[in-house]
Amino acid sequence: MDKIRRYFITLLLAFAGFNSSTGHTQQGQSQNSQQPPQGFLYGVGIGINQEIYRGYKRRTIPLPLIGYRGEKLSVYGPFVSYQLLQHANFSVSAKLAPRFAGFDESDSNVFAGMAKRKSSLDGGIGVQYRLQSWVVEAETLVDLLGNSNGQESKLAVGYNMRFGPVLLEPKVGISYADSKLVDYYYGVRLNEATSSRMPYSAKSAFNYNAGISLSTPVFFGGMTRLGIEHHWYDTSISNSPLTDRDSGVSAFLSWSKFF
Numbered sequence: 001m002d003k004i005r006r007y008f009i010t011l012l013l014a015f016a017g018f019n020s021s022t023g024h025t026q027q028g029q030s031q032n033s034q035q036p037p038q039g040f041l042y043g044v045g046i047g048i049n050q051e052i053y054r055g056y057k058r059r060t061i062p063l064p065l066i067g068y069r070g071e072k073l074s075v076y077g078p079f080v081s082y083q084l085l086q087h088a089n090f091s092v093s094a095k096l097a098p099r100f101a102g103f104d105e106s107d108s109n110v111f112a113g114m115a116k117r118k119s120s121l122d123g124g125i126g127v128q129y130r131l132q133s134w135v136v137e138a139e140t141l142v143d144l145l146g147n148s149n150g151q152e153s154k155l156a157v158g159y160n161m162r163f164g165p166v167l168l169e170p171k172v173g174i175s176y177a178d179s180k181l182v183d184y185y186y187g188v189r190l191n192e193a194t195s196s197r198m199p200y201s202a203k204s205a206f207n208y209n210a211g212i213s214l215s216t217p218v219f220f221g222g223m224t225r226l227g228i229e230h231h232w233y234d235t236s237i238s239n240s241p242l243t244d245r246d247s248g249v250s251a252f253l254s255w256s257k258f259f
Contacts, residue, residue: 041067043222043256045077049100050248052233055108061100065256076256081126089130095139096123101185102147110242114192117185120147133160135169143181150181156209167215172208179204186240197241205234222257 045063065077072083078098085092102117126139135158142151156173183202193199211229218224228251238246 040259041256045254047252049250052243052245054110054244091128093126095126118147120145148181148184152177170212172210175207177205203236205236208232225254
């Protein structure tokens with residue numbers, strides 16, 4: 001995990017340094033000649049997450065999409081963003097996002113006798129900086145429903161590459177989850193311990209991810225998005241008696257169209 005941490009920090013710093021030098025050489029050029037479309041949209045989506053819990057192979061999340069994109073407000077299914085500040089290539093937004101996580105006893109035998117860990121709704125602040133094809137994003141979200149009472153902060157760097165009607169964006173990221181969040185989803189309380197499931201108090205965690213997404217408007221008159229990410233988890237999570245892996249893959253596919 002230390003090697004992965006050093007690799008991601010080095011990669012993020014390299015991206016940031018290249019981003020900065022690119023900005024000096026290309027200052028004053030137009031960032032994007034076209035404004036994104038606005039209005040109401042509809043569509044469908046599905047997310048699949050390879051779980052690291054023992055006996056729980058994957059989580060499948062169907063998402064009917066009803067949304068809206070305006071000058072400041074963006075609603076994409078259960079994900080909501082409202083722009084609070086815009087200055088040149090820098091913006092600050094308020095965000096709401098569901099947290100599809102947790103388990104109940106029916107998901108795996110390893111959870112027998114444990115209290116349900118619920119999915120939740122997170123809210124907070126995100127910042128974004130765009131320069132030419134580079135995108136740097138950071139956000140801090142807290143649990144609004146009081147399930148874990150935890151918070152998570154993320155930093156990601158992406159690069160947009162266009163090939164005709166296809167937009168590709170490779171991205172790397174780091175996240176920090178505090179001990180309340182990690183312990184809620186991966187800890188074992190004293191009254192939940194058994195001979196095969198020791199009590200476990202999880203600490204805060206640094207997690208890492210790398211992935212690529214594809215967007216194109218060529219199918220059925222709407223926007224199709226496909227993405228895949230690989231996630232590496234901190235030892236605070238992988239050492240839990242509830243888990244048997246230290247990494248996993250997630251993917252999503254969606255299609256949406258403006259009314």
